[in-house]
Amino acid sequence: MKMKTLSTLALTGALTAGMAAADLVIPDLSYRTGPYAAGGTPFSDGYQDYFNLLNARDGGIGGEEIRILECETGYNTEKGVECYEATKGEGALIYQPLSTGITYQLIPKATVDEIPIHTMGYGRTSAANGEVFNWVFNYPANYWDAASVMINYLTEQNGGSLEGKTIALLYHNSAYGKEPIRTLETLSSDMGFELTQIAVDHPGQEQKSQWLQIRRERPDYVLMWGWGVMNQVAVQEAANINYPMDQFIGNWWAGAEHDVTPAGAAADGYLSLNMNRIGDLPVFGEIETMVHEAGNAAGDGSNIGSVLYTRGMYAAMLAAEAIAKAQEIHGVSDVTAAMVRDGMEALEITSARMDELGMANIGPEFSVSCENHGGSGLGIVQQWNASSGTWTPLTDYIEPDNAVIDPLISEDSMAFAAENNIEPGCL
Secondary structure, eight states: OOOBOOOOHHHHHHHHOOOOOOOOOEEEEEEOOSSTTHHHHHHHHHHHHHHHHHHHHSSSSTTTTEEEEEETTTOOOHHHHHHHHGGGGGBBBBBOOOHHHHHHHHHHHHHHHHHOOEEEOOOOGGBTTTOOOTTEEEEEHHHHHHHHHHHHHHHTTTTOTTTTTTEEEESSSHHHHHHTTHHHHHHHHHTTTTEEEEEEEETOOOOHHHHHHHHOOOOOOEEOOOOOOHHHHHHHHHHHTTTTTTGEEEOOOSHHHHHHHGGGGGGGOOOEEEEOOSSSSSHHHHHHHIITTTTSSSSSSTTTTSSHHHHHHHHHHHHHHHHHHHHHHOOOSOOOOHHHHHHHHHHHEEEHHHHHTTTTTSSSOOOOOOOOOSSSOOBEEEEETTTEEEEEEEESOHHHHHHHHHHHHHHHHHHHHTTTTTTOOOO
C-alpha cells in the first residue's frame, strides 16, 4: 500500500473526511524537500518499502494490514509538531521523527498521549533511561555512544592513548549537533586530548571560516556531527585545504553516499560511523519483486541498498518486530499504542531473527528493558572508496565507554525528572 506525501492541512482534511481505517497505523514524518531532503528521502523510502513488503508478503503484521501516513516536515520542528497533531488521532502506533528538534518537542506530547517514539541513534540521548522516559526509545545506540565509539577507535589507532592530541568537533549548530559536546568534553578531560568546538549554522552551505580555522590550527582529527548539505560541503572544504580524509570522521548521520559523491575522488578515504551494516541483503530482492515491481515503491526505486535506505528499512523492521511482540504479549493482533510500547520495551533482536528476515548481520544483537531503552550502543567505522563508490567497513562493532556514558545519562535524565515532577519507575 502506497500513500503519497500530503501537507499537514491536506492530511488533516483527508483524515477528518473519514479515510478508510486500517488496524496498524504508522505515520512517517518525512522530509523530501529542502536542504535535508537528500538524507530524509532514502530513509523514508526504506521505512515505507519495508512496511509495504509486509503488507504484500504477510498481509501486514499478525494478519493486520499496515497503513502508512506520510506527512512532510521539511526537517522543520514546527511542521513536525503539526504532522504529529494531524496524525495521532488516527490510532498512530509509533513515531519515528528523524529529527532531534522535533523529538524534543514531541517527548512531552507523546508521553501525555501515550504513544511511543523511536529515535534510533538520534534525539535526546538520556531517553535511554526508560525509567524516566517511559515512552521514548533510542535503540540500538545513541549520540553519546557514537562520540565514545569515535574516541575509542582513535585511541586504538594511536597505540592506546590520545594524550596531547588535538581533536576538532565540527557540528551542526542545533540541538542535534550539540548533543555530543558534553560527552566529548568529559572524554577530553579524562583522556588528555584537546577539544576544539566549531559550529556550522543551518543549513551548512557556508563553511569557509570554519575550514580556515581548521587549516590554521591543523588538528590531528576532525569529528563531524553534520546532516544534509552540511556534510557534502564539509567534505569538499576538507579536500580544498588538503586535510587528510582518513583523519576526518563523521558520525552515522554523516556517512551516506550523497555526503561524499559530490567531491569525487577527493573524498576517497573519508571515515564515518554506521550503526548498521550495508550490503546485498536478501530482503532487497523481496522488496524489488513484491513492492517496486508491483508499483508500490515509496520513491523511484533508486535508493534501495544505500546507507540511509537500509537504515530506514532497519528502523521499520524494529518497529514491526516490536508490534509483533506487542501482539504476542497481549494476545491480540489489533494492538494499541500503549501495547506497542510494551512490545518495544520487551524487544529482543537476535542474529537468528535477522537471518530469518533476510537481513543477516544488519545490526548488532540487542535487547531492551525498562531500565535500558538505548540498546547495545555499538557502532562500526567505515571508509569511503571513491573508485568503487562503496563504503568499506574497517572494524567490527566497537563498544562505547559505558563507565563514562551511563553516569551522564543518569545525571541528565534525573535532572529532567526533577524538572518535570516525574517519579522514575517502570510502567
